[in-house]
Amino acid sequence: MNPSLPTAGAVPRLTELSHGGGCGCKIAPGVLAELLKRAAPMPLFPNLLVGSETADDAAVYQLNDEQAIVATTDFFMPIVDDPYDFGRIAATNALSDIYAMGGKPLFALAIVGMPINVLPHETIARILAGGESVCADAGIPVAGGHSIDSVEPIYGLAAIGVVHPQRVARNAAARAGDVLVLSKPLGVGVLSAALKKGRLDAQGYAAMLDTTTRLNRPGTALAGLDGVHAMTDVTGFGLLGHLLEMCRGARLTARVDYRALPFIDAAPALAKAGCVTGASGRNWSAYGADVTLEGGLPAIAQALLTDPQTSGGLLVSCAPEAVDEVVQCLHDGGFGQAAVIGRLEAGDARVVVA
Numbered sequence: 001m002n003p004s005l006p007t008a009g010a011v012p013r014l015t016e017l018s019h020g021g022g023c024g025c026k027i028a029p030g031v032l033a034e035l036l037k038r039a040a041p042m043p044l045f046p047n048l049l050v051g052s053e054t055a056d057d058a059a060v061y062q063l064n065d066e067q068a069i070v071a072t073t074d075f076f077m078p079i080v081d082d083p084y085d086f087g088r089i090a091a092t093n094a095l096s097d098i099y100a101m102g103g104k105p106l107f108a109l110a111i112v113g114m115p116i117n118v119l120p121h122e123t124i125a126r127i128l129a130g131g132e133s134v135c136a137d138a139g140i141p142v143a144g145g146h147s148i149d150s151v152e153p154i155y156g157l158a159a160i161g162v163v164h165p166q167r168v169a170r171n172a173a174a175r176a177g178d179v180l181v182l183s184k185p186l187g188v189g190v191l192s193a194a195l196k197k198g199r200l201d202a203q204g205y206a207a208m209l210d211t212t213t214r215l216n217r218p219g220t221a222l223a224g225l226d227g228v229h230a231m232t233d234v235t236g237f238g239l240l241g242h243l244l245e246m247c248r249g250a251r252l253t254a255r256v257d258y259r260a261l262p263f264i265d266a267a268p269a270l271a272k273a274g275c276v277t278g279a280s281g282r283n284w285s286a287y288g289a290d291v292t293l294e295g296g297l298p299a300i301a302q303a304l305l306t307d308p309q310t311s312g313g314l315l316v317s318c319a320p321e322a323v324d325e326v327v328q329c330l331h332d333g334g335f336g337q338a339a340v341i342g343r344l345e346a347g348d349a350r351v352v353v354a
Contacts, residue, residue: 011120014086015196018077018152020279049165050101054172054249057097057232060163068165070103075111075156079192079310080209083123087130087155089212093235093311094157095138099216100233100314102169102223103161105138110145113154127155138215169223169231171242172249174317178229180254180342181326183218183335184211184313186239186304187267194266194275204266211264212311218333219314225329227322234312238283240291240305242315243351246344250317253347258297258354262337263304271300271307279308294354305353317344 045051049068050060058072074094078086091108098105110131114124135142135157142157191208194200200208222228230250234242239261247254283306293301313335318326323340330338 011123012118013081014078014083014123014153015081017115017118020077049168050170054170055245056171057100058103058161060101060168062165066164068163068168070098070101070161070163071159072097073111073156073158075154076310077152077154079212080195083126084130085209085213087127087132088134089209089311090155091131091134091157092213092215094159095134096216096233096235096311098159098161099219100169100231101161101163102167102219102231103163104220105140105159105161107140107143108135108157108159110142110147111154111156111158112145112147113150113152114147115151115153116149119153127153131155131157134213134215138217163223167223169219169228170249171230171232171246174230174246174250174252174344175319176252176344176346177320178317178344179320179323179340180243180256180344181316181318181323181330181338182234182239182262182313182341183216183316183330183338184214184234184309185262185264185267185337186234186307186309186312187264187271188212188309188312189238189277189280189307190267190271190275190304191264192310193277194270197275199270199273199275200266204270207264207266214334216314218330218335221329221333222314222316222326225318225322225325227319228316228326229319230317232315234309234315236279236308236310237287238280238306238308239315240351241283241287244287244290244349246315246317247351248349250344251349252344253349254342254344254351256342256351256353258301260339260341262339267304268298268300271303276303277308280306283308290350292350292352294352297353301353313338
């Protein structure tokens with residue numbers, strides 16, 4: 001059975017009600033940068049360890065010598081039609097920002113916008129239940145939230161966590177000579193595009209669900225390793241976009257080995273068949289000038305490298321002597337496709353893929 005087919009009755013598919021889905025809904029990075037330029041300068045808050053300066057994954061505010069609060073919010077429109085799966089994916093994606101900062105989640109608040117007169121209440125309840133199941137798996141409560149009646153279905157979380165101030169995993173603290181490790185395979189956006197076109201089979205849907213609902217909880221342990229210098233998660237701006245944020249923050253050049261990149265099994269073939277998202281093109285338009293794709297790469301390389309990852313993996317920058325420990329930590333945490341994908345070196349803030 002094709003999981004994108006509508007069920008019997010007049011109830012619309014969730015993806016039919018939204019103009020985009022998952023992290024592909026993000027405002028294009030170039031537009032976002034322009035909007036943020038117009039924001040008023042923020043006053044100095046000494047206890048704010050991480051704000052918006054380096055486009056990091058969450059805000060971090062120090063409470064005392066031993067504790068800092070990690071705060072984030074993330075929500076989007078449906079990437080799949082099953083309401084329970086949508087809730088699980090959205091909640092996993094939101095909690096990822098806590099783990100990417102090296103934090104441990106404490107609790108979450110639900111963010112809910114639903115077309116109340118269009119979707120059955122049971123469907124909405126299943127979305128909420130999916131999110132609650134992920135939070136239960138993470139060991140935290142959904143302690144409240146806010147809901148509105150909206151034209152398109154929207155769901156996500158505001159998540160709060162805690163981290164030691166000396167163990168905050170910033171995205172801008174990478175060092176020349178560091179090795180890059182990626183925890184999850186790429187290709188979620190490609191598979192979501194195939195789902196919308198009715199071209200994703202049950203095996204592909206299961207693979208997409210497996211990666212998008214896998215909590216990035218090893219991030220907490222990784223931040224405690226002395227050799228881990230920087231970390232982020234790969235989401236709507238694709239691998240290249242989030243790696244460029246790391247490079248810009250640290251003023252370094254990244255060199256990526258394309259052959260070492262892990263992909264969801266069906267992704268390259270589906271991308272070759274034209275199943276790519278509009279967000280992929282917008283991503284390239286925003287930052288392609290700072291990327292060099294060397295000769296010999298497959299024609300689909302650009303689409304896969306810019307593919308928006310909903311609930312994507314952790315991108316870790318670590319000292320060479322820490323690589324084995326980092327990869328083992330990820331493998332032990334259930335991330336069997338975690339792989340070394342490149343390195344960082346002195347130079348302009350850009351990415352070279354060969």
